[in-house]
Amino acid sequence: MAALESRLRALLSDRRVLDAPDALLAWECDGFTVHKSRPRAVVLPESTAEVQAVVRLLHQERVPFVPRGAGTCLSGGPTAGTDAVVIDLARMKQVLRIDADDQFAVVQPGVVNVELTAAVRHLGLHYAPDPSSQTVCTIGGNLAENSGGPHCFKYGMTQDHVLGAVVVLPDGEIARLGDAGGPRPPGLPDLLGVFCGSEGTFGVATEITVRLCRDQSAVRTLLASFASMADACRAVGAIVRKGLVPAALEILDRATIQAVEASAYRAGYPADAAAVLLVELDGPPDVIAEEADEVRAAFAAHGALRSEEATDDAERKRLWKGRKGAFGAMGRVSTDLYVLDGVVPRSRLEEALDGITAIGTKHGVRITNVFHAGDGNLHPNIPFDGRDAAETARVVAAGHEILRLCVDLGGSISGEHGIGTEKLDHFGMMYSAADRDVMARVRAAFDPHGRCNPGKALPSRGACAEPAKWPQMVAKVLDAEKPR
Amino acid sequence: MSAFAPRSDAELADWLRSRPGRVRLMGAGSRVGRAAPADGAHAVQLAGLDAIERLDAPDQTCTVGCGVRREALDDALRAHDLELPCPGGGTIGGLFAADPLGAASHAGHSPRSLLLGLEGVLADGTAFRSGARVVKSVAGYDVHKLFVGSEGRLYAATKLHLRLKPRPRAESWFAHDGLADAEALARLQALRAEPVAPAAVQLRRDGGGVTLVGRCAGRPTFVRAQLQKHALTESECAWSDHLTAPTGGEIVAGLARASALPGLFAALPATATLLWHGGGRFEAALPDAAASDALLKTAAAHDVTARVVATTAPARRERGSPTDPGAAHLAAALRSALDPHGILV
Structure with missing residues (x-):
């Protein structure tokens, strides 16, 4: 087992490969703290070539890996199983090119969202997607999650602002998806469109070309x-x-x-x-x-x-x-906070919020709401104490019912945070087995061996190296709900 | 080609399950000249799937059959003070499958940014859904985005969930023709420098010079001010989303940033026509293969992706910028994953 870590060190250097248990603590979860799992190792590449070398080695050794930005995701997307290597992209934080005339920038994935705007502000330009975590989250993470933010009601999601990406595919080959001219060259399908929001399961984006918007007067x-x-x-x-x-x-x-x-x-x-x-x-x-x-x-x-x-x-x-x-x-109110992100048609917000209140009462949990009203994108927050198993189970049940409500009102189980591990068991509320099968076919086209962020985004039998605590709990609650 | 015209999604799925052989999906046929010949394939006419299934005015979304014609949708939306805020005609399915405009741009929306989800049928008859009907969803992979620009070769989209926008309180199309290259590019640059760019903009260059076409939209005071500031002349809508190849000629299409336009203009013979959308996508109608090759060479020199998309010589189709090997591999893998027997041609 140690041979792999040695070979990773040979590729990157000692200080950029971490595998001591204590050193891995910072990578045991993302913003979805309920699901914790310490990875096998963490690597810190600094260039596309280094990412490619690492991925090639992992592919050759059949070791799963998980790309990771700042770890601000709220659905467990970048939390790795114990057999997986985390490819942490935080050191890839260079703005490679700014073109004010054609209004685009090329950045490495570890560039922090708000720092890109800071880099182009003097040109009267900005990068429009602005997730609430924008002072910390990275452009690479935004691409993986198709991040939104308060201003996407008018300006759209990350998908509307990404023009191109250099991607290291799960077998270590490189694909260039789109460029500064646009995301889809003639004759090709919209590969970048489907890559965006794939939650790090289709490959590792190492250079990202984004559209810059002019500042309003x-x-x-x-x-x-x-x-x-x-x-x-x-x-x-x-x-x-x-x-x-x-x-x-x-x-x-x-x-x-x-x-x-x-x-x-x-x-x-x-x-x-x-x-x-x-x-x-x-x-x-x-x-x-x-x-x-x-x-x-x-x-x-x-x-x-x-x-x-x-x-x-x-x-x-x-x-x-x-x-x-x-x-x-x-986050100050309790030790743990479950943040949901279901979406309803805007015209049904009142109905949804009444329903959420009733669900909170039914399960004896406190639910607060802060949300993107223009998009109908709710953020019910459920503070709880994760050390209290009974309370946690009630929170799980309430969350499940809230997402069911969103779907029943014509909406979606996720507007921003993604499926990750958190919503694997809710996926079936929106999609049939046939829908899931078509998505699995698309995933297999990018990652035929299923080693790129396995067990995330799409429910699949046997794909999760280490079953997460949270989905198990959800499954238990769902099981209890079944008519006997 | 023999033809089949399903009257419902289920009928299409049943027919595909009967393994009819190779199939070409068609809308209203407005871009039919673009596709490579498909001898022996069945033509599936989807124009009959023309129901506006749902129009949710308060939420500014709708669900339409792929065969709904653009004019019919526009009429329905007008009654609710809404619009599909991108130019382009034919059937809605055909417009999204052709993706004539490219990315969402500084000059307004494109089909790519307006497709929220869809209901589709794979070549083997499997019915599926992707995306949602609400304006925001990141649940599941965006298989629906693969439909945009797919030219019906990955799957059939039978119903499309679309994002709509409020109809602007004022709008005005403008067109300036006969412009010299330099003047047209300067005018374009001035418009692009505005914090609020026109809702659509297009350059058309042919033997008569350059025509600048666009649409200003917004509040009446804003539209008036923008027209006045840029000395824009109101006109009928002169938008076109694609060109037709001249007899014996070819169409080259690609993606070009505004800064590459002077180089492309310089490479065009007097008898050629070039159409550039504000989203970066362009196409050129060229009189012969030699003119196409000259343009492709110039495109390569300016780091512009371009290729022959319509020609009378099948061997020349796809000639142009080398496709990135990784992207080509992914495209082939996707096609194989969704249509393993190569039914859709």
Whole structure:
């Protein structure tokens, strides 16, 4: 067994191959902390050639591997089995090229999302996808997960902003998918489109070409508080019905507001409100001035208790601070936090939130909500103590019912976080065996031997090297639900 | 070719399960000249799957049969102040399978960015679904994205789930023709430099010079201001999403960044036509193989991917930029995975 680690060290150097048990602790989970598993080893390559050499060796030795960015994923996607090697891409953090005229950049996968925007800000450009973890998460991870964020209501997901990628395939060969000219050369299928969001199961992206957007000339950020969640949701519906396309439409519920206001992310949100709605408009100043009037009218028509607008950049940052820090604030409330990310049609938000409240009551768990209202992308947060098996089982059951509700309302079990290991047992809510089989065929085209991030993204019999604790628990709850 | 025109997804799946032999999927036939001849294959006409199955105005999504014609969908959406915000005609299935525009761009949306999911049928008759009906979903692999630009050679998409956008309060198409190369490129550059670029933009260069075509959309004050600032002249919509090969000629298609356009223009003979979409995709109608080869050579010099996509000489099809071996391997593996017997041609 030690021979592999020695050969990895020969490829990279001693200090870039970690296999001491204590050293591996930092890689035992991602943001989905319920599922923990310490990998066999971690390697830290710094170039496409090094990734290729490592993958070739692992392929030759039939060893599974898991590509990993910053580990901020919330579904267990980059958590490796004990027999797998983690290919940590954090050292590949160079911005390789910036082309302001053609508005694209080429980056290594370990570039932190917000640092790309920082690198092009002086050119009046930015990278649009902005997941809440953007100060930490990497472009490579964003590509693997097809990450979204508050501004994807107007600007789209990662898939809409990635033009090309150099990918080390699971057998160590290299494929170039798209380029700065566009993601799909004539005569080829949209390989990049299906690679994006494949949760690290199709290969390792080592160079990524992304589209850069021009900064808008003005931004206006408004916040309204409401006496009920229903009023806030109806205000969202009214704004969209007017034909407005705000850059962001975000809602926080009372419990989240209180958690934020009691935390380091305090933003001055009204603590007595049942919900706050954050609306951001961007565009030419005269255009968004008219739009802001219409947004305020929608606030008023739906009983807003009060509203405010940021008057400068500092105030804008303050209003966003609470929203961006909401998950961190919730993390203070308990030892563990289960963050779901189901999606419902926007017009059914009220129904979904009522259902979530009822599910929480039924299972005796506290559920708070902060969500991308424009996209109908919910984030029910369930704080709990993972050391309490009974409470954890209730959380699992509640999460299962919430995702069932999302699907029953015409939505999806995941809008941003992916399937990972967390939702393997929920996959069947959305897809039939035939659907899953077609996806498995596509996966096999990229990874015929099933060694690239096995046991993730797609349920498959016998693929998971080490069954995760969480899916086992879900399975137990599901089993208990079956009619006897 | 013999023809079969299913009236439902189930009928198509049943027919494919009967192993009819090689099959060519067709929509309205508006791009039929592009495809390589498929002697002996059955033509499957999907234009009859033309129901708008669902139009969810509050959520700005819809589900349409692949045979729904663009005009029919536009009419239905107009009644709800919505639109499918990308140009292109024919059937919706044909538009997405052809993908004439390329990526979502600074100049608006493309089919790729608007496809939320689909219901499809593999060549062996297996019915499946991919994606969702909501505007955001990352559950499962995006098998539906493989349909965009597949030209019906991976599977049949019978129903498409689409993202819609509010119909802008004002819109105006503009067209300037007879422009010199330099002036057209300068005007294009000025439009691209705007924080809010036109909702669609296209350059067409032929013997009469360059025509700049586009669509400004938004609030009335904004549209007026944009037209005025860039001295754009309102006109009827002069958009075209593809070219037709001249008799004995060829079509070369590829991906070109705006900065590569001067080089491509310089390589065109006077009798050629080049169409460039703001999303980066271009195609050129060339009078003969020699002109195509000259353009391909220039494209290679400018790091532009290009290839012959329509020709009267079958041996020249696919001539052009070398396909990346890894991408070619993946494309072949996908085709083999989804259609192992090569039914769809």
